[in-house]
Amino acid sequence: MGSLADELRERKTLDDEGLRDLLETGDDSLVEELHRNAREVATEQFGRVIWLRALIEWSNKCRNDCLYCGIRKSNRDIRRYSLPRETILECCDNAWRLGVKTFVLQGGENPNGAVALAPIVAEIRASWPEAAITLSLGELPPDTFRLLRRSGANRYLLRHETADPVHYARLHPASMKLENRLACLRELRSLGYLTGLGMMVGSPWQTTGDLISDIRLIESFKPEMIGTGPFIPHHATPLGHFPAGSPELTLRIYSILRLMLPQAWIPATTALATLMPDGRTAGILAGANVVMPNFTPVTVREEYSLYEGKSRPGAEAAETLNLLIKELDKIGYHV
Secondary structure, X not given: OOOHHHHHHHHOOOOHHHHHHHHHOOOHHHHHHHHHHHHHHHHHHHOOEOEEOEEEEEEOOOOOOOOOOOOOOOOOOOOOOEOOHHHHHHHHHXXXXXXXXXXXXXXXXXXXXXXXXXXXXXXHHHHOOOOEEEEEOOOOOHHHHHHHHHHOOOEEEOOOEOOOHHHHHHHOOOOOOHHHHHHHHHHHHHOOOEEEEOEEEOOOOOOHHHXXXXXXXXXXXXXXXXXXXXXXXXXXOXXXXXXXXXXXXXXXXXXXXXXXXXXXXXXXXXXXXXHOOOHHHHHHHOOOOEEOOEOOOHHHHOOOOOOOOOOOOOOOHHHHHHHHHHHHHHOOOEO
């Protein structure tokens, strides 16, 4: 009789009791078996190739006051910025010349800023017609989602953060509702975006039951991308005194999601690398297949502070990418 990891690989699902056992087990051999199965499935789907995404943190202006986020509107200790058109295009050009064919424009939730970004997205599409353009700009009106789609964006990442509405309410201001976020995800899919969602692992008050609900939401939605990382506190937030989430639990969730959705793009996130020195490679060995080197200008990276101690090498993108390639080579992977 096979293990739970084998069963999940074969069936691409488990009952809630099985998921709970995988999330809570103290059996190191079962955890390693889970990671091995996920690693093998990722290799079957993608080979030993890691996909690169050029992260461009284009603006830290945000209208929301999420209780865990360092760029929440109430934080007066950071300098707000939005990259000008010329700088965004230069970041894209740097990425393209280094062989990175997907641009990820990430920013705080700012509907007016998103509208102003649309002509820049159109210029990116015209300049690099073969590129994938991913946006991560939070919840926006349907008309703005449509405008950005018409302008040339073809992917959108909107993490759901937690699938339990009560837990969601404890992490966000009263003006934000889980139902609105899920409606945005459905709208994005209806507009033809390749869509991503994901949760924070170990956020305050989170239970194993909450994580199982997150996994079920992802399983049913079947996103093309899954952006998941551990919770990391930020001192300038109401939840800054809570402990960080577990990197080891995050890795288990990578493996579970890889076995459920073999073809999904799963990044080894910056948050994981912040808590684990070898977080990127550990994520890959647990089934992740995407890494997002940061192409944001060094001069503003410190201002895009979602959480404390964010892993952000001070080197320029070319040097960072070279180090990443060497890091992957050591574990037998390439870009």
